[in-house]
Amino acid sequence: MLGRSAGRTMIRVVLPYHLRNLARVGSEKIQLEVAGTVTVNAVLDALEARYPMLAGTIREHDTKKRRAFVRFFACGEDFTMVAEDKVLPEKISNGEEPFMVVGAIAGG
Amino acid sequence: MKAVRVLVGTKKGAFILTSDTKRSKWTVDGPFFAGWEIYHMKGSPVDPNRIYASQSSGWFGQIIQRSDDGGKTWFQPGFKEGEPTTGGDGMPLTESNKFAYNTSDGKGKPLTTHQWYDGTQHPWEFKRVWHLEPSLTDPDTVYAGVEDAALFKTTDGGRSWTELSALRGHRTGEQWTPGAGGMAVHTIILDKMNPGRIYVAISAAGAFRSDDDGKTWKPINKGLSSEYIPDPHAEVGHCVHRIAMHPAKPDVLFMQKHWDVMRTDNAGELWTEVSGNLPSDFGFVIDVHAQEPNTVYVIPIKSDSEHFPPEGKLRVYRSRTGGNEWEALTNGLPQKDCYVNILRDAMAVDTLDPCGIYFGTTGGQVYGSSDGGDTWNAIVQNLPSVCSVEVQAVP
Numbered sequence: 316m317l318g319r320s321a322g323r324t325m326i327r328v329v330l331p332y333h334l335r336n337l338a339r340v341g342s343e344k345i346q347l348e349v350a351g352t353v354t355v356n357a358v359l360d361a362l363e364a365r366y367p368m369l370a371g372t373i374r375e376h377d378t379k380k381r382r383a384f385v386r387f388f389a390c391g392e393d394f395t396m397v398a399e400d401k402v403l404p405e406k407i408s409n410g411e412e413p414f415m416v417v418g419a420i421a422g423g
Numbered sequence: 424m425k426a427v428r429v430l431v432g433t434k435k436g437a438f439i440l441t442s443d444t445k446r447s448k449w450t451v452d453g454p455f456f457a458g459w460e461i462y463h464m465k466g467s468p469v470d471p472n473r474i475y476a477s478q479s480s481g482w483f484g485q486i487i488q489r490s491d492d493g494g495k496t497w498f499q500p501g502f503k504e505g506e507p508t509t510g511g512d513g514m515p516l517t518e519s520n521k522f523a524y525n526t527s528d529g530k531g532k533p534l535t536t537h538q539w540y541d542g543t544q545h546p547w548e549f550k551r552v553w554h555l556e557p558s559l560t561d562p563d564t565v566y567a568g569v570e571d572a573a574l575f576k577t578t579d580g581g582r583s584w585t586e587l588s589a590l591r592g593h594r595t596g597e598q599w600t601p602g603a604g605g606m607a608v609h610t611i612i613l614d615k616m617n618p619g620r621i622y623v624a625i626s627a628a629g630a631f632r633s634d635d636d637g638k639t640w641k642p643i644n645k646g647l648s649s650e651y652i653p654d655p656h657a658e659v660g661h662c663v664h665r666i667a668m669h670p671a672k673p674d675v676l677f678m679q680k681h682w683d684v685m686r687t688d689n690a691g692e693l694w695t696e697v698s699g700n701l702p703s704d705f706g707f708v709i710d711v712h713a714q715e716p717n718t719v720y721v722i723p724i725k726s727d728s729e730h731f732p733p734e735g736k737l738r739v740y741r742s743r744t745g746g747n748e749w750e751a752l753t754n755g756l757p758q759k760d761c762y763v764n765i766l767r768d769a770m771a772v773d774t775l776d777p778c779g780i781y782f783g784t785t786g787g788q789v790y791g792s793s794d795g796g797d798t799w800n801a802i803v804q805n806l807p808s809v810c811s812v813e814v815q816a817v818p
Contacts, residue, residue: 331482332458333458333459333480333482333483334483337483337486337499339504367502367508367516368499368502368508370518370520370521371484371485371518371520371521372483372484372486372520373483376518376521376523377523382482382483382484384481384482385482385483418482418483419482
C-alpha cells in the first residue's frame with residue numbers, strides 16, 4: 316500500500332525504458348519501499364537494493380555520483396541538482412505523485 | 424561443424440547472423456539490447472554457446488550481458504531470471520558491470536593519472552568495455568579491454584571483474600595519451616601455444632606483451648615509426664589500430680597501425696613495415712586466414728580524417744606472402760560511391776575450409792566471403808553502424 320507505515324514509505328517510481336528492461340519490470344511505474352526519510356538518496360538506495368542490476372546505471376558504483384545524463388523529477392520540479400538529502404515533497408511520500416528517473420535529452 | 428554464427432555489435436543493438444556451413448543463406452536475429460551500443464560480443468572457444476557482450480550507453484553506463492544458449496536468451500551475469508540477486512544481508516551478490524581501477528600503490532607508484540591532451544596529468548576514468556576476450560580454456564574466464572586504457576579479468580563468468588593493474592602500472596603508464604577516439608585497450612590476443620602470454624594494443628600507447636598472465640608487461644613497439652609523436656620511434660605513444668595472429672604461428676603478428684601495416688616474426692621484439700603496394704597504409708582491421716598463416720587481410724582507408732575507402736571503392740586487400748605484395752579483392756563489393764568505414768573490431772575469419780571472411784561497415788552492411796575473399800556478398804545491408812564482428816563455427 317502506498318504511503319507511510321512504521322518508518323517505511325511505499326512510493327511510486329517511474330523508470331526510463333532501458334532501465335525497466337534491465338530491471339525486468341513491465342510497468343512504467345513501480346512501487347518501492349523506502350526506509351526512513353524520503354530523500355533522493357534514500358530512493359536511489361532502495362531502488363538499487365530492490366533491483367541490484369541497476370547499480371552503476373544511475374549512479375557510479377563506489378562514489379554514488381550521479382551519471383551525467385540522468386535526471387530526477389518530482390511533482391513538476393527538477394531534483395537533479397538539489398542536495399541528495401533534501402526531503403522530497405509530501406506527494407511523493409504519500410504516493411500521490413511518482414519520483415521520476417529520466418534519461419536526459421542528449422542526442423541520438 | 425553444423426553452422427556458422429556471426430556476432431554483430433552495432434551502435435544501436437546486437438545482431439546474430441546464422442547460416443549452415445555453405446554460408447549462402449543467412450538468418451538474422453535481433454536487435455538484442457536495442458538502443459544500446461554494443462562495442463563487442465565474443466563467444467567462448469571451449470563453449471560456443473557461451474557468449475559475452477559489452478553493452479553501454481552514454482546515459483546509463485556499462486552493462487555486461489551473457490548468453491549460455493548461443494544468443495537466444497541473455498542475462499546480466501549474476502542476475503539470471505529466477506536466481507537470487509541479493510544475499511542474506513540484502514547486498515547484491517555480484518556487480519557484473521563494476522570495473523573499478525586498482526588505486527592501491529603498485530610497486531610504489533599510485534596508478535591514478537595519465538597524460539591528458541594538454542600535457543597535464545589526468546585521472547583514469549572508466550568509460551566502457553571495448554573488447555571482451557574469452558579464455559581459450561575456461562568459459563568462465565574472460566579478459567576485458569576498457570577505456571580509459573586498462574585490462575580486467577573475470578574468472579566467475581562475468582559476475583565480478585578485477586583489474587590486471589600491472590599493465591596500467593607499467594612505468595610508461597603516466598605517458599599514455601588518448602587519441603581522438605579515446606584511450607582504450609582494444610585488442611587482446613591470447614596465445615594457445617604459450618600459456619600466460621597475452622598481447623594487448625592501446626590507442627594511443629602502442630602494443631604490450633605479458634608472458635606471465637598479466638603480472639608484468641613489456642612495450643613491444645620497436646620498429647614502429649609514427650610521425651605524429653615528437654620522437655617517431657618512441658617506446659610508447661604509437662596509435663596501434665589492431666593486431667592479428669595465427670594460432671599456429673604465435674610469434675608472427677600482423678599490425679594495422681594509424682598509417683603502416685607492420686609484421687613481426689619474434690613476438691613483437693621488432694616490427695617491419697609490410698604495407699607494400701596498398702593504396703593506403705591507413706586502416707583499422709587486419710586479420711589472418713584460418714588455414715594459411717601467411718595470408719593476411721586488410722581494408723585500406725583514406726586518412727587524414729576522411730576515414731573512408733580510397734576512391735569510394737570498397738576493397739579488401741589480401742597478401743598471400745605475409746605482407747608487402749597485396750591484391751585487391753573486389754568481386755561483390757561496391758566499387759563506386761562507397762564512403763563507409765570499417766572499425767577495428769569489425770573483421771573476423773571463421774575456421775571452415777575454405778575460410779570465411781566477414782566484416783561490417785559504419786553504413787550497416789555486413790559482408791561475407793566463403794571462399795577466402797575471392798567473392799563477397801552482403802549478408803545484411805541496413806543495420807545500424809557496425810562496431811564489431813566476430814564469427815563462431817558451431818558444432
